[in-house]
């Protein structure tokens with residue numbers, strides 16, 4: 314693509330300088346190849362404007378910047394906000410790939426990964442080619458790529474959607490984080506359905522207040538339904554039981570479909586029964602009742618199943634087909650995943666890393682446990698500090714034996730994090746504290762009797778423990794399995 318042609322996407326820029334062929338766009342100098350337009354992003358850690366030399370050395374033929382640069386070797390285009398411009402240019406450069414497939418976005422504090430996997434599973438059961446973008450990986454059909462972010466930057470995303478278009482993906486299902494919404498990572502994505510799971514405390518290091526966090530989530534719904542050039546109907550699929558739902562509904566111009574348990578909803582669940590092996594409930598939709606017996610455990614997974622059924626229904630999948638598919642799903646990796654190494658007591662690895670999810674998962678276990686609940690939990694470093702005392706309090710109150718430990722301390726001192734967790738626990742409470750996560754898991758396993766249930770919370774599918782700037786291999790499932798073997 315010619316630079317002048319590309320710059321027409323930024324009409325206020327009026328670029329009429331030297332024209333060159335642009336064969337790629339990059340915001341990371343390390344990925345530049347000859348012919349690239351290099352976009353300078355002023356980041357949280359470093360300033361991309363400082364990498365212009367590196368980019369040109371690697372063959373960049375033009376630079377997009379938001380600060381004046383003393384650069385004469387290649388054309389420099391200055392815009393007010395390179396991040397915003399990047400999203401607009403990325404959509405145009407890759408010829409708007411999101412318009413070539415159905416697009417489903419899932420946002421909310423908890424349940425995004427689970428709901429996207431449920432939707433993917435249902436769509437695959439009706440032979441769709443699917444794409445998936447989220448916390449665990451990016452996936453096209455069966456091909457998996459690892460990823461740094463739940464929702465990557467706009468350029469990475471549009472490039473990914475272009476690859477999906479090449480693979481004839483029918484529907485892309487993606488998690489949209491609140492960070493992504495605020496940072497414009499999904500600008501230019503043309504969604505057909507946006508799903509809201511729930512809003513509870515997390516990420517207050519980034520959003521500062523719950524109100525700000527809610528506004529961030531509502532941005533997804535604000536960008537849905539306004540594009541009347543596309544003749545596809547747009548749907549907002551909303552959890553009617555969540556206090557923040559009204560804000561999401563107000564923000565959108567799309568059709569609204571609700572799901573829930575407590576308040577009236579388009580897709581309503583009643584008669585929920587939970588066991589250690591699965592959940593049954595009745596789904597009510599348009600005066601009909603559908604009994605469902607799924608392998609996912611917990612009330613919160615009833616919400617996730619309803620969200621997936623409602624979403625696939627508005628995308629044309631018959632209800633009975635979606636139900637059958639959801640019933641066949643064994644689970645999502647690292648979410649209420651059972652570790653079995655011949656022991657008598659269930660060991661559950663779960664990704665609960667927020668107060669609400671931890672409380673939900675502990676309450677779910679208390680619905681079926683015969684003996685005690687033993688819970689191993691830590692809180693991430695360089696993340697919302699205010700959730701630490703709350704999570705510890707929940708663990709100590711809701712589990713019979715709470716073992717507080719480390720979970721990706723990152724640049725923080727692990728003991729400081731543990732102390733901040735302990736601040737939420739009353740002085741007379743009884744709990745254990747073990748900074749080494751491996752030892753904490755062994756303690757839990759040593760403590761367990763036949764009727765007990767162990768919950769190892771916070772890391773789920775993760776296969777690492779980040780201490781300082783070093784990423785060590787660490788997998789709760791492997792460590793638990795070894796700990797069980799050590800018993801014998």
Ligand SMILES: CC(=O)N[C@H]1[C@@H](OP(=O)(O)OP(=O)(O)OC[C@H]2O[C@@H](n3ccc(=O)[nH]c3=O)[C@H](O)[C@@H]2O)O[C@H](CO)[C@@H](O)[C@@H]1O[C@H](C)C(=O)N[C@@H](C)C(=O)N[C@H](CCC(=O)O)C(=O)O
Pocket residue numbers: 340341342343353354355356357358359360361362364448461462463464465466490491492493
């Ligand atoms: C706080 C935050 O969002 N950081 C994101 C941000 O990083 P940053 O601002 O620190 O980037 P930087 O290192 O300062 O670099 C600035 C610019 O210089 C460029 N650069 C840098 C070095 C170099 O040699 N050459 C070069 O060109 C970089 O490519 C970049 O364009 O931009 C990066 C590229 O897009 C992201 O990967 C990174 O996410 C980091 C890894 C992260 O941990 N983010 C978390 C907070 C996050 O976004 N989480 C959400 C929610 C998760 C969930 O709850 O599910 C997510 O969607 O992942």
Ligand SMILES: Nc1ncnc2c1ncn2[C@@H]1O[C@H](COP(=O)(O)OP(=O)(O)OP(=O)(O)O)[C@@H](O)[C@H]1O
Pocket residue numbers: 421422423424425426427428448463488510511613614616617647648649663664665666669670671673674773
């Ligand atoms: N609908 C829900 N409501 C509350 N808690 C949930 C819900 N679904 C899952 N959880 C809990 O939250 C944990 C994380 O679930 P999941 O990975 O699906 O959420 P997520 O929104 O993708 O999280 P992240 O923001 O880290 O990507 C699960 O392991 C479970 O404990």
Ligand SMILES: N[C@H](CCC[C@H](N)C(=O)O)C(=O)O
Pocket residue numbers: 448463666692693694696720721771772775
């Ligand atoms: N997406 C979440 C993951 C947290 C997982 C937990 N293990 C941690 O490291 O805090 C976050 O970045 O806040």
Ligand SMILES: [Mg+2]
Pocket residue numbers: 425426447448449463488
């Ligand atoms: Mg996720």
